Every structure is written in C-alpha cells, then in structure tokens.
Amino acid sequence: MAIDVIAPMPGTIKEIIVKAGDAVKEDEELVILEAMKMENPIVAPSNGTVKEIKVKEGDKVNTSQVLVVLG
Amino acid sequence: MMEAIIAGLGGLVIGFKMLFVNWQSLIMLGVGGVLLWLGIKKDCEPLLLVPIGFGCILVNIPMSDVMLKDGFIRTIYDAGIDTELFPLLIFIGIGAMTDFGPVLAQPYTFLLGAAGQFGIFLTLMLALFLGFPKLDAVSIGIIGACDGPTAIYVTSKYAPHLLGAVAVAAYSYMSLVPVIQPPIMKALTTEKEKKTVMKFTAKPVSKTTKLLFPLVITIVGGCIAPKGLPLLATIMLGNLMKESGVVARLAGAAENEIANVVTLFLGLCIGATMAGPAFIRAETLIILGLGFLAICLDTVCGVLFGKLLYIITGGKINPLIGSAGISAFPMAARVVAKVGMQYNKKNYLLMHAMGANAGGQIGSVIAAAVMLSVLAGMGVIR
Incomplete structure (x- = not known):
C-alpha cells in the first residue's frame, strides 16, 4: 500500500536525501525542508x-x- | 631640557601605572576581552558582543575620556541612549523582520506569548523583596522580557546606572536560550506530553488581516498603555511597512542599514557603561543572577500554561510550545522544534512554536508598556 509523506508546514526543499528504489526504515530522514530559516528533517512514517x-x-x-511516496 | 624629556616620557607610561592602581578597570579589560572572545570565537551574539566588548575595553583604559563630556562615545550615548532613540530605531527593524503570520493563523498561541512574560513580574517582586529601589527593580525585571531593546529602553529611561549590567544580562541570556530552556522544558513535562503530535492545519492569513494587525495593536495597545506607545508603535510601524509591500526600500533600510548602524552605536555605548568601579559591585552579580532567574521563570510559566492548555484541550496541545512564548525570536521556537523531535521524530512543532514566539515578541513589548503605564498611574514614574 502506498504511503504519502506530506509537508508538515510550508517551506522550501533544501535537500533530498533518498532516491527512488531506496529501502527506508521508520524515522529515517527522507527530505530536509527549510521553514522559518530552520532545517527540518522529514522522516519516514514507517x-x-x-x-x-x-x-x-x-x-x-x-x-x-x-513530497515522497513510499511503497 | 632633559628633565622635560623624562617628564614627557613619563606621561607615556602613566596609563600603564594606573592600570595596576585601578584593579577594577584591569578586571574589566579582561571582561571586555571575554566578550570579544564570545562574539568572535563562539559566535555568541557577535553583532552585539563585539562592539560591547570593545566599548568595555575603551572605557576601562586608564584616563580614557570616551565617556567624559564631549568624549566620542558620550556624544553617541547622549544622542541615542539618553533620548531612548536607539532601541526604538532597532524596534522598527525588528518589526520589519518579523512575520506575525503564525500567531495570526493560530490566535491561541498569543496566550502562550502572554504567559511567557510572568517571569518579568515575578523577578520584579523578587528584586523589590531584595531591597532594590522601585525603578531599579523594574529594570531588572524587564530582563525577563528576553528582549534586548525593551530592556535597554526601560533601563536607560529609569535606571541608567544599571544599563551595562541589564543589557549584558539580557543579550547574554537571550543567546543562551538553547542552553537554559531545554532542561526546564524536559523537567516540567511528562513523556506523554512531550510526544504529543500537533498537526499544522492553519490557513494562510489574508493580507488585509496582516495590514490591520499592526494598526489595531498600536491603537488598542496605545490606549491601554500609553507609556509604552513608542515601543509598540515602532515595532508595528516596521511590520506595517513590511506587510504593505509598497515601501520595500524603507523596510529594507530599517532591517538592514539602520539596524546595523544603530546596533554598532548601541553596542559601543553599552560597553562604555561598564567602567570598572561602577560595574564591579555585588549589585551587578545580583542583577545577573536575577536576570537568569527571570528567563527561567518565563520558561516555567510558559510551559505550565502549555500544560494547562494540554488539559483543557484534552491533550491536543503539546506543552513544550509554551516555552517559546518569550521574545527571543525565532531562537525559542527552534528550541521547541528540536526538543520535540528528540522525543518524536514525526512531530513538527515549529509552526506552532513560531506562533507562541511571535506572540511572545508582542507580549514582551505589551508587558513592558503595561508595567510602565501602571507605574505612571501609581505615580512612581512621570
């Protein structure tokens, strides 16, 4: 089942850490979202x-x- | 002839001799060096600590005339601190830098910004209890606003002899917010409370609301607390310029050129109030201690109010965001976001904390304004 990883707040994508096909674990950082001049790591929900x-x-x-779709 | 030459050469070394006679100035030269080291090497509020440290060194050089009548820093001091102009000019810049959107989008966070100001009043009472005169106690309590310009404005107006100690305490503790707050936040909240997930669902705030906000705050706040109108009005003027979008050059100048020049002059003047004999007193240490306590109490009150909201809302509000209800913007909000993530990586508290933090910024100015107006009403100040 596909899981959508969404932006928890408005901001700018600073860095994309993973690439399509990567296996990720829960709480692993996927994307860095910059908001209010702070870098917020967006993690895998599962x-x-x-x-x-x-x-x-x-x-x-x-x-x-x-931001990212997990399969 | 020879005697005259020797006497002349003696004049060159008299300063070095006096250095060891006036031990307080010698210590303050070291303090100035430490402030420079903190600013340059540790990146601790360098924009302020570098000019403060240098001003401190200048005023403590034996026979220095920088703060005597017509001395170059005294001239700046009289023009900008004595008149209260510098903190107000800084406030226009702060208003131009601040986005009050998060607090307008989540009006409840304004309450947290108010709760975070209780440290001011508790410290004021403690300072009175310790025997400080009323106006000195007000200036010490205002360190709890966690807002440098507010502290300087109030102190320069009502207790200028404490300006150096109060300003150094306010700016030092502001930069230490990431160190001071987390232990208090962690100690006062349960594991379950810390892990409370808050989703950010607020809708964007309309331009009309953002334009009306500074006007309404200025008029209403000014009517309630006219003694604090300059503080409120300058921050709101800066914000109105930013939000209007039609005076980008003025807003840009306020937050860059004007703020930079004034920060340089302000820092030099504060440093120059730190002359050894006047600064090295037990009173200074007590002020530094009370200032530290003020910021701790702000955090305690903010988190406790957050816990109250947690209970009232049936566990929907994470009490950690209460600690952001102070004026150290946006540092306090970032601290909340980081601490929240330590306990739950999927918890993004930043925007909620930004609301409380922006509320704290207005709250500190309103608290100072209210305090001044109450004192005026009591006849303590004119």
Whole structure:
C-alpha cells in the first residue's frame, strides 16, 4: 500500500536525501525542508521503499503537499 | 631640557601605572576581552558582543575620556541612549523582520506569548523583596522580557546606572536560550506530553488581516498603555511597512542599514557603561543572577500554561510550545522544534512554536508598556 509523506508546514526543499528504489526504515530522514530559516528533517512514517519523489531541491511547498511516496 | 624629556616620557607610561592602581578597570579589560572572545570565537551574539566588548575595553583604559563630556562615545550615548532613540530605531527593524503570520493563523498561541512574560513580574517582586529601589527593580525585571531593546529602553529611561549590567544580562541570556530552556522544558513535562503530535492545519492569513494587525495593536495597545506607545508603535510601524509591500526600500533600510548602524552605536555605548568601579559591585552579580532567574521563570510559566492548555484541550496541545512564548525570536521556537523531535521524530512543532514566539515578541513589548503605564498611574514614574 502506498504511503504519502506530506509537508508538515510550508517551506522550501533544501535537500533530498533518498532516491527512488531506496529501502527506508521508520524515522529515517527522507527530505530536509527549510521553514522559518530552520532545517527540518522529514522522516519516514514507517518502513518501506521509496516509490516516487514528488519534489526537487529548491521547490517551495505548501502544508500537506506530497513530497515522497513510499511503497 | 632633559628633565622635560623624562617628564614627557613619563606621561607615556602613566596609563600603564594606573592600570595596576585601578584593579577594577584591569578586571574589566579582561571582561571586555571575554566578550570579544564570545562574539568572535563562539559566535555568541557577535553583532552585539563585539562592539560591547570593545566599548568595555575603551572605557576601562586608564584616563580614557570616551565617556567624559564631549568624549566620542558620550556624544553617541547622549544622542541615542539618553533620548531612548536607539532601541526604538532597532524596534522598527525588528518589526520589519518579523512575520506575525503564525500567531495570526493560530490566535491561541498569543496566550502562550502572554504567559511567557510572568517571569518579568515575578523577578520584579523578587528584586523589590531584595531591597532594590522601585525603578531599579523594574529594570531588572524587564530582563525577563528576553528582549534586548525593551530592556535597554526601560533601563536607560529609569535606571541608567544599571544599563551595562541589564543589557549584558539580557543579550547574554537571550543567546543562551538553547542552553537554559531545554532542561526546564524536559523537567516540567511528562513523556506523554512531550510526544504529543500537533498537526499544522492553519490557513494562510489574508493580507488585509496582516495590514490591520499592526494598526489595531498600536491603537488598542496605545490606549491601554500609553507609556509604552513608542515601543509598540515602532515595532508595528516596521511590520506595517513590511506587510504593505509598497515601501520595500524603507523596510529594507530599517532591517538592514539602520539596524546595523544603530546596533554598532548601541553596542559601543553599552560597553562604555561598564567602567570598572561602577560595574564591579555585588549589585551587578545580583542583577545577573536575577536576570537568569527571570528567563527561567518565563520558561516555567510558559510551559505550565502549555500544560494547562494540554488539559483543557484534552491533550491536543503539546506543552513544550509554551516555552517559546518569550521574545527571543525565532531562537525559542527552534528550541521547541528540536526538543520535540528528540522525543518524536514525526512531530513538527515549529509552526506552532513560531506562533507562541511571535506572540511572545508582542507580549514582551505589551508587558513592558503595561508595567510602565501602571507605574505612571501609581505615580512612581512621570
């Protein structure tokens, strides 16, 4: 079942740590989201495999926008 | 002829001799060095500590005339501190830098910004209990605003002899917020409370609201606490300029050029109030201790109020965000976000804490304004 990892707040994608196909564990960092000049690591909500990355570095995102899809 | 030359050469070394006669100045030269070291090597509020440290060294060089009548720092002091102009100019810049969106999007966070100011009043009472005169106690309590310009504004107006100690305490403790707050936050909350997940669902705030906000705060706040109107008005003027979007050059100048120049002058003047004989007193140590206590009490009150909200909302509000209800913006909010993530990596408290932090910024100014107006009402100040 696909799991959407969403932006918890508005901000800018500073860094994408994983790539499609990577196996990730719960709480592993996927993306760094910069908001209010603070780098916020966005982590995997559960174990899984990165199915799709929906953003690229430098993108501005809104709250609840899908960043990564885990399979 | 020879005697005249020897006397002349003697004049060159008299300063070194006096250095060892006036031991307080010698110590303060070391203190100035430590402040420079903290700013340059430890990156601890360098924009302030570098000019403060240098000003401290300048005023403690034997026979230095920088703070005597017509001395170059005295001239700056009279123009900007004595008139209370510098902190107000800094406030315009702070207003131009601050986004009050998070607090407007989550109005309940404003309450946390108010709760975080109780340290001011508790410290004020403690200072009175310890025997400080009323106006000195007010200036010491205001360290709890965790806001340098507010502390300088109040102290320069009502207890200028304490300016050096109060300003150094306010700025030092502000930079130590990431060290001071976490142990208190952790000690006062349970594991379950710390792990409370808060989702950020607030909608973006309309431009009209953001434009009306500084006007409403200025008018309402000014009517309630007219003695604090300059503080409120300058921060809100800066914010109105930022949010209007039509005077970007003025907003930019306020937050960059003006703020930079004033920070340099302000720092030099504060440093120059730290002359050894006036600064090295038991009173200074007590002020530093009370200032530390003020910021601890702010954190305690903020977290306890957060716990109250946790209970009232049936566990929906993480009490950690209460500690951000102080004026150290955005440092206090970042501390909350980091501590929250230590206990639950999937918990993103930043935006909630930013609301409390922005509320704390307004709250500290309002608290100072209210305190001044109450004192004026009591006839303690004019």
